[in-house]
Amino acid sequence: MKKILVINGPNLNMLGLREPALYGAKDFKALQQFIISAAEELSLNIELFQSNHEGAIVDKIQAAYGVFDGILINPAAYTHTSVAILDALKAVALPTVEVHLTDISTREEFRRFSFVSLYAQKTVCGKGFDGYKEGLEFLASL
Ligand code: DQA
Numbered sequence: 001m002k003k004i005l006v007i008n009g010p011n012l013n014m015l016g017l018r019e020p021a022l023y024g025a026k027d028f029k030a031l032q033q034f035i036i037s038a039a040e041e042l043s044l045n046i047e048l049f050q051s052n053h054e055g056a057i058v059d060k061i062q063a064a065y066g067v068f069d070g071i072l073i074n075p076a077a078y079t080h081t082s083v084a085i086l087d088a089l090k091a092v093a094l095p096t097v098e099v100h101l102t103d104i105s106t107r108e109e110f111r112r113f114s115f116v117s118l119y120a121q122k123t124v125c126g127k128g129f130d131g132y133k134e135g136l137e138f139l140a141s142l
Helices: 028-041 054-063 076-080 083-092 130-141
Strands: 003-008 045-050 070-074 096-100 122-125
Touching: 003 028, 003 054, 003 130, 028 045, 028 130, 054 083, 070 083, 070 130, 096 130, 122 130
Parallel strands: 003 045, 003 070, 070 096, 096 122
Antiparallel strands: none
16 A cells, blocks of 8 residues: 655644635644545555644655655645755655645745745645645556
C-alpha cells in the first residue's frame, strides 16, 4: 500500500471560521475526515500533518524521505513565500501534488506566484475539498 504524507500549512486549521465566503463553512476536522475517506477509497495509507510553522513543515518534508511514496501539500500562505519549502521538496524528490481550496490564479496578484509549483508534478486549484481527492488520485496512479 502506498504511503502518502498530506501536509496542510498555516491557518488551514481555522477552516470554518476563516473567511467562509472564500474557504467554505466546513471546518478543518471535516477536511481531515474527507481526506481520510478519499484515501480509504483509493487504498492509500496516509498521514495527516498540519502546522503554522515554516520550519516544522520543512522538518516534516525532510523526514518523509525513505518513508513516504508521495506528498500532497497545501502550503497555504507559504506557497507564495517559501523557498525553504520548495528546496525541501526538491531535496527529498518525492512525487508531489500541490493543492489549493481556492483558485489562486484569480485572487490577489501576490497569490498568483507559487514557489511550490516550480517542483510539484501537479497543481489542483479552486476545487475545494475535492481538490485533495484529485491530488490523491494522481499520486495513487503513479
Ligand atoms: C490557499 C491559498 C493561499 O493563498 C492562502 O494563503 C491559504 C489557502 C488555498 O487553499 O486556497 O492559506 O492555499
